[in-house]
Amino acid sequence: MSLKSYSRGRAVHVMLVYTGGCNGCDIEIVNCILSPKFDAEQYKVFLTWNPREADVLVVTGPVTKYNEQPLREIYKAIPEPKAVVAAGACALMGGVYKNCHGDIPSEEISGPVDQIIPVDAKVPGCAVRPQDVVAGLVSALPLLLNAD
Amino acid sequence: MELTYPLIAVIGTLATSFIVSLFLPGIERKFIHARIQQRVGPPITSPGIMAPIKFFFKQTINPESPMPKLYNALPLISIIIIIILLLVLIPQMYFLGALTSIIAVIGLLKVEEIMYMFMGSLSKSVLSVRMPFPDRAKGAAHPNTPRTFFEELSSLRAFRLIAFGSFPIYIALFVSVAMTGSIYLTDIVAYQQANGPILFTLSGVLGAIVFFIGYMILLNEYPFAILKGKPDVVEGPYLEYAAKYRAYVYITRGFLMFTLATLFATLFLGIAPNILNPNFIITLVVALIFPMIMAVMSAFSPIFTYKQFYPTVAGVSIVGVLAIVAALL
Amino acid sequence: MDDNKENRTVIEAEVPMGTVHPGALEPYRLRLFVEDEIVRDAEMTVGVNHRGVERIMEGLPVEKANSLTEKICGICSNSHIWNSCRVGEIALGIEVPERAVYIRVIMGELERLHSHLLYLAHGSEVLGHETFAMRLFYIRETVMELLRMIGGNRVQYGSxxxxxxxxxxxxxxxxxxxxxEGIELLKEKLNDFANRFVSDPLVMSRITGVGVTKPEDALRLACSGPTLRATGVEMDLRTGMYEYDSFEFDVITQDDGDVKSQLLTRVFENFESIKIIQQAIRNLPDGPITNRSWEMQDTPITKSYIEVPRGTLYHSYALEDGRVRNSVIRTPSMANIGAMQYSAIGHHITDAQLCIVQCDPCFTCTDRAIQIIKR
Structure with a gap:
């Protein structure tokens, strides 16, 4: 393993963006990083709030209209290589808010995360369990490690 | 032959210091923070070594800044300044005369602080004003007020840090001057080798406490993290650094931790950093103990606002003045 | 509001925060108008999270609509489904078996525990005290495990x-x-934490006298729940709810209305919740847990108010052919937004987020009915 991949695997900076979920996934993800029981730092995963520092973007929620542009901007601000993890049913396919107006285009929901930014790993669950979040982060890692 | 010996000393000291300083953030995080918080914590190499290496392999992007090149150059300048600071502490460099005096040390530290101000005023991050959100709509309160970036806020705070926040560390530096009656590092070291370390006198103990508080303020560690507190300014001046420039920021911090501890060892213990001197081990021990105590303090304290910051600085400065008075008597 | 606070001078600059900010966690926009880093005015924009749950509820069968209300908020999910069912029960005149009432109370109080612990953890995080935040998350884990055991899920566990x-x-x-056993353990851990918390001089100096809301202002701003009780007003809907008739507990109030009393109110309410759960376990009656002998009929709009961890929760809907019509939900954070903006004024900008967090905001709850007027 080259130094590049090795170093990338040993320090993963994660940024969270909440785009209008119900707080359930959000708190489970914060729980997974802040709670000593799960403690993501032992898996070399660090929490950051600065897109310039981040490697992995974790997105929850069905992306409401007002959150669409901020999400794009933040995605753009992350330097390559980057990975996006969509966590929770809402982020994957809209959850209960999918098709909430039938055939009429929704005024509130801009759609699941993969319509806004490319998603690399999907973590299902309502709400996601902390263990699953760590697993999802790990499954996105090869993408980072093998990138140029 | 006469040149090889000092050259080895200087380069060896710099290299050792650099390598040790890379481990300091990891030690702080793994052995102190994680232990206090009852969790496993990251591997010791992750925060200090692997993270900067990782950032070197990331794509270099243009930061959002009115002067991107200058902004990116600032961490390099600040790391060079710290190297110069460490250089003038090494006994083999004492032939430089006025550069190896307390005044020069203070000047270099001041430049280091001014860097924060420049960084803050040059960074324009996405997290505040540039976040696209239609909040200046019809009916909004005060729609025409000028808007401020977080970084401008922390730039203002950096200015206050220069104005009053770094008093303690400068006063502490003058304790040894008052004791020895000379501003030259040569004389300070020589005095302590003759009369024993300053630390073991009354003014030395007071001075050490003051120095330590000043050390925490200069490093912006948690109770004093007004420049980069999470509740308001997120990361303050460093917000726009990405890729290798962020790696320099990471390295700078560890190196500054080490250099300030070395400064303490020189001024209060009389042990100038010199790899060829067996006493160098004491410098290393000081450089390890300082971040450890700092980590304990930061794990147990909330972030200060000015309401707590002003009295702390004022109180500590008074203690520092007392230490100088005690040294003069 | 208050005379000396209303007397504002020239506003120097605006500091916008959000919609992504580490102090806030949730997406909302906050505009702080500062003068030399002192907040002179604050404006909060909610609606960022608006997803239109009431619109989706419209026309759904009542059972489905009830379980949908759970998805409004991941923190007080049980409260929403509880109150939504309560509306239906009041409208259709369903009598709830006593054992079911007890289980609902146990779930409600466990939820209050986890919500208050989360609140305290978030507060510590905004204070910059990572160690306390982690400690509280660790204590909270006990409650989460109990909720998972009873409800089957760690977050959406509505009973x-x-x-x-x-x-x-x-x-x-x-x-x-x-x-x-879990409750005993929790009590022990909480006791240790509370002792440590109130004896920490640094934290206390940070939170005393910050973000003061006077009781008359709190009443005028229509605050509810612990936010109101922390200002000294003794008002708790639980004293009037029939579910809590057979339980003994104290209504916690504090005098000052600052961040310290807000935090302490939550700490002491945790112990009251533990007391209620212990009573419920001791006196748990036997019998069925569901009453299935009821008939669907059309009803007019019925309302129900209950006390949830954050304050007063209001649900109302009418039933038509077993389907929900005219659903309206008002969540406690909506009532507390006034207090959030008001208490931040006059304090340092670092305390601004703290003043907002002290009112226990939950913007995913709050972003409900918003009328879009196209001109």
Missing amino acids: AVLGGVRPRCELDQMRIQKLS
Whole structure:
């Protein structure tokens, strides 16, 4: 393993963006990083709030209209290589808010995360369990490690 | 032959210091923070070594800044300044005369602080004003007020840090001057080798406490993290650094931790950093103990606002003045 | 509002925060108008999270609509489904078996515990005290495990259905045993933490006298729940709810209305919740947990107010052919937004987020009915 991949695997900076979920996934993800029981730092995963520092973007929620542009901007601000993890049913396919107006285009929901930014790993669950979040982060890692 | 010996000393000291300083953030995080918080914590190499290496392999992007090149150059300048600071502490460099005096040390530290101000005023991050959100709509309160970036806020705070926040560390530096009656590092070291370390006198103990508080303020560690507190300014001046420039920021911090501890060892213990001197081990021990105590303090304290910051600085400065008075008597 | 606070001078600059900010966690926009880093005015924009749950509820069968309300908020999910079922029960005149009422109360109080612990953890995080935040998350884990044991999920664990509780939430001997052990453990841990918390001089100096809301202002701003009780007003809807008739507990109030009293109110309410759960375990009556003998009929708009961890929760809907019509939900954070903006004024900008967090905001709850007027 080259130094590049090795170093990338040993320090993963994660940024969270909440785009209008119900707080359930959000708190489970914060729980997974802040709670000593799960403690993501032992898996070399660090929490950051600065897109310039981040490697992995974790997105929850069905992306409401007002959150669409901020999400794009933040995605753009992350330097390559980057990975996006969509966590929770809402982020994957809209959850209960999918098709909430039938055939009429929704005024509130801009759609699941993969319509806004490319998603690399999907973590299902309502709400996601902390263990699953760590697993999802790990499954996105090869993408980072093998990138140029 | 006469040149090889000092050259080895200087380069060896710099290299050792650099390598040790890379481990300091990891030690702080793994052995102190994680232990206090009852969790496993990251591997010791992750925060200090692997993270900067990782950032070197990331794509270099243009930061959002009115002067991107200058902004990116600032961490390099600040790391060079710290190297110069460490250089003038090494006994083999004492032939430089006025550069190896307390005044020069203070000047270099001041430049280091001014860097924060420049960084803050040059960074324009996405997290505040540039976040696209239609909040200046019809009916909004005060729609025409000028808007401020977080970084401008922390730039203002950096200015206050220069104005009053770094008093303690400068006063502490003058304790040894008052004791020895000379501003030259040569004389300070020589005095302590003759009369024993300053630390073991009354003014030395007071001075050490003051120095330590000043050390925490200069490093912006948690109770004093007004420049980069999470509740308001997120990361303050460093917000726009990405890729290798962020790696320099990471390295700078560890190196500054080490250099300030070395400064303490020189001024209060009389042990100038010199790899060829067996006493160098004491410098290393000081450089390890300082971040450890700092980590304990930061794990147990909330972030200060000015309401707590002003009295702390004022109180500590008074203690520092007392230490100088005690040294003069 | 207050005379000396209203007397504002020239506003120097605006500091916009959000919609992504580490102090806030949730997406909302905050504009702080500062003068030399002192907040002179604050404006909060909610609606960022608006997803239109009431619109989706419209026309759904009432059972489905009830379980949908759970998805409004991941923190007080049980409260929403509880109150939504309560509306249906009041409208259709369903009598809830006593055992089901007890289980609902246990779930409600466990939820209050986890919500208050989360609040305290978030507060510590905004204070910059990572160690306390982690400690509280660790204590909270005990409650989460209990909720997972009873409700089957760590977050969306709503227990109520029309006429009782889900069969999944039945408390057998083993569960009661585990519950009482968990509560004992929690009490011990909380005691340790509370002692440590109130004796920490640095934290206390940071939170005393910050973000003061006077009781008359709190009443005028229509605050509710612990936010109101922390200012000294003794008002708790639980004293009037029939579910809590057979339980003894104190209504916690504090005098000052600053961040310290807000935090302490939550700390002490945790102990009251523990007391209620212990009473419920001791006196848990036997019998069925669901009453299935009821008939669907059309009803006019019915309302129900209950006390949830954050304050007063209001649900109302009418029933038509077994389907929900005119659903309106008002969440406690909506009532507390005024206090959030008001208490931040006059304080340093670092305390601004703290002043908002002290009112226990939950913007995913709050972003409900918003009328879009196109001009």
